[in-house]
Amino acid sequence: MNDLxxxxxxxxxxxxxxxxxxxxxxxxxxxxxxxxxxxxWSDTWQLVINTGTTIITFLMVFLIQNTQNRDTQALHLKIDELIRVSVDARNSMMTLEDATEEQIAIVKAELQDHCGEAAEIVRTAAG
Incomplete structure (x- = not known):
């Protein structure tokens, strides 16, 4: 059923x-x-377009969600593969999508601090 x-x-x-x-x-x-x-301009005439667009919209919501879920999962797997083969990468990033909002905020802050340090090194070297 899922494959179909x-x-x-x-x-x-x-x-x-x-x-x-x-x-x-x-x-x-x-x-x-x-x-x-x-x-x-009858009510039936209006009902035809309203019903048709409502049905199509309802079905497209599920289609879009399925497509988005599949694309997101594929993107995660591709990024996980890059993390896995990168020597300096933190493998803990591979499961970040399963983290809580608080844990994600901590990782984001760590990355921002790291980027800030890197930017400062570049500015110092260029200056």
Whole structure:
């Protein structure tokens, strides 16, 4: 089931991101708007576009979340691989996404201090 959903999500995401899909969406809205006078701007006429866009939006939320989760996980794995092979890197960074907000704030402060020291060394050497 997960494999089928992943394949369907990938295919749909690729299609949804194409210029042609955007153009078709614009054409649908234009046709709907132009058809308004023929339906006397009825509640049913309005309901058609409202229902259609609501359903598409609802489904796209799950698709976008799936795509974002997969991309984020792949990015983490790539960065973890770079940390793993780097001699001077701290391997504890590989599990940072599992840390608490407080632990992340501490690491951020440490990195900012380190960057500040490095910037000062560069300024001194250049000066």
């Amino acid at each position: 959903f992943s394949r369907l999500a990938n295919l749909t995401a690729r299609q949804a991101g194409r210029a042609s899909t955007f153009v078709v969406s614009i054409l649908i809205v234009v046709v709907w708007a132009v058809s308004g006078p023929f339906f006397h």
